[in-house]
Amino acid sequence: MRYIRPLSIEDAVGQLAGSAGPAAILAGGSDLLVRMKGGFVEPELIIDIKSIAGLRDISETADGFSIGAAVPCAVLGENAALKKAWPGVVEAAKLIGSKQVQGRCTIVGNLCNASP
Template sequence: MEDAVGELAKAVGPAAILAGGSDLLVRMKGGFIEPELIVDIKAISGLADITETADGFRIGAAVPCAVLGENKAVRKAWPGVVEAANLIGSKQVQGR
């Protein structure tokens, strides 16, 4: 995490964060953004984890939507969240 934040902080030109990628790629193809630096956060420890807590769940920023539906505890406790995640994009997008 510190490395990613450090790279973003020292970027001279426009920078972007890559998590799933679909929104960023659409914006780049459309010419809305031309980042000189792209930081992929998928491999940062903890950002792709789902952790059950006393209050519910902590869902990391890089958890793919498809993974929410695969988690039995999340499906049982938060069926609406899983249903909403299933409505986002295609299966390929949900898996990224």
């Protein structure tokens, strides 16, 4: 198994496209690590996206907010503007797992994996 931590989306996409075998994206890892430990997935390449600029950011936009794919759920509640504008999203993030899990998991990963 190979583990890489690219610094750009272009590099991550290139590595993903060039992978000869199964690859997995690691943002929070709460679902991926459990599936790996259970033997449900065995990626040959893990691409950790946490060092890519912008993917750990919450930004207010003209249309609302942009939440980076690697923003931990616990961080959502720390953003006062997000908490005020999207209280339901922040509350949903607080319902995912324990405090320890919330410090690691991402709302994006839970949406992509359809995790309850």
